[in-house]
Amino acid sequence: MQYETLHYDLTDGVALITLARPDVMNALNAQMRAELLHAVKRASGEARAVVLTGEGRAFCAGQDLGDTGNLNNINLERLLRDEYTPILLAIADCPVPVIAAVNGVAAGAGANLALACDVVIATESASFMQAFSRIGLMPDAGGTYVLPRKLGLARAMGLALFADKLSARDAADQGLIWEAVADDAFEDHWRARADHLASGPTQAFSRIKQAMRESLANGMEEQLMLEARLQGECGRTRDFREGVVAFLDKRPTKFEGR
Numbered sequence: 548m549q550y551e552t553l554h555y556d557l558t559d560g561v562a563l564i565t566l567a568r569p570d571v572m573n574a575l576n577a578q579m580r581a582e583l584l585h586a587v588k589r590a591s592g593e594a595r596a597v598v599l600t601g602e603g604r605a606f607c608a609g610q611d612l613g614d615t616g617n618l619n620n621i622n623l624e625r626l627l628r629d630e631y632t633p634i635l636l637a638i639a640d641c642p643v644p645v646i647a648a649v650n651g652v653a654a655g656a657g658a659n660l661a662l663a664c665d666v667v668i669a670t671e672s673a674s675f676m677q678a679f680s681r682i683g684l685m686p687d688a689g690g691t692y693v694l695p696r697k698l699g700l701a702r703a704m705g706l707a708l709f710a711d712k713l714s715a716r717d718a719a720d721q722g723l724i725w726e727a728v729a730d731d732a733f734e735d736h737w738r739a740r741a742d743h744l745a746s747g748p749t750q751a752f753s754r755i756k757q758a759m760r761e762s763l764a765n766g767m768e769e770q771l772m773l774e775a776r777l778q779g780e781c782g783r784t785r786d787f788r789e790g791v792v793a794f795l796d797k798r799p800t801k802f803e804g805r
């Protein structure tokens with residue numbers, strides 16, 4: 548697929564997906580949704596870490612409100628089911644870690660796209676906004692799934708009802724995202740984080756993702772059984788052997804992702 552609404556680059560195991568409609572703050576139109584789904588699936592098959600970021604001053608302003616078609620005859624259920632849900636599931640199912648490098652405002656479905664990623668690193672001047680109620684909607688694109696789980700019900704409810712902008716610093720302090728980084732250090736920082744993940748134990752990372760996500764629905768015993776099974780698989784990887792040998796040899800690890 549030739550991408551027109553995003554850039555895709557694979558370097559040293561890191562797939563960098565850059566949303567590229569800066570004139571509309573990288574708002575998602577139908578073409579961008581199709582290309583993003585393709586890019587995430589492509590990265591899942593060839594990268595050891597994925598970074599999703601935005602071009603210009605925004606990360607993503609959510610649905611392109613100029614691309615909604617006839618408002619009297621709009622089918623939002625179909626739009627969400629057929630075009631947004633596959634992207635969010637592709638990020639969850641991606642076998643390698645996905646970082647959202649939030650370079651500016653993330654609003655509406657753009658905020659929830661970022662929050663669907665495994666790690667969210669934001670620049671300090673970025674912000675997160677559940678903009679939906681400002682236009683008469685409720686949070687979608689996974690917002691009602693991730694917000695109560697990451698923040699608790701009280702803060703999730705407030706963000707959804709008031710649609711206030713939450714600064715990256717507050718988002719980090721409240722546990723909604725992993726970290727907020729000074730603007731002038733932001734790019735170097737997320738690149739270093741991505742390189743770290745891309746040279747790490749990919750098989751273990753994949754199982755960390757699976758176990759963390761399944762824990763949200765599992766009881767304790769089910770989760771302990773899952774951990775035992777997945778750790779058994781980790782124990783059969785080359786990277787586990789390398790990790791132990793490197794520790795005993797007092798040298799840095801050289802993980803191959805196998």
Ligand code: T3D
Nearest residue numbers: 570571572574608609610611612613615652654655656678
């Ligand atoms: O189809 C459906 O509607 C259902 C799906 C829903 C999922 C959703 O995501 S609903 C939520 C949609 N998003 C929003 O409501 C956010 C709308 N945008 C804003 O509130 C603000 O633009 C921001 C807070 C994100 C940024 O504000 P600011 O002051 O920094 O920038 P701005 O001047 O408002 O925007 C700059 C340009 O981007 C501007 O265009 P112009 O005037 O320079 O030609 C603006 O119209 C455009 N833009 C920003 N967001 C969108 C957009 N164009 C289309 N769609 C957008 N979402």
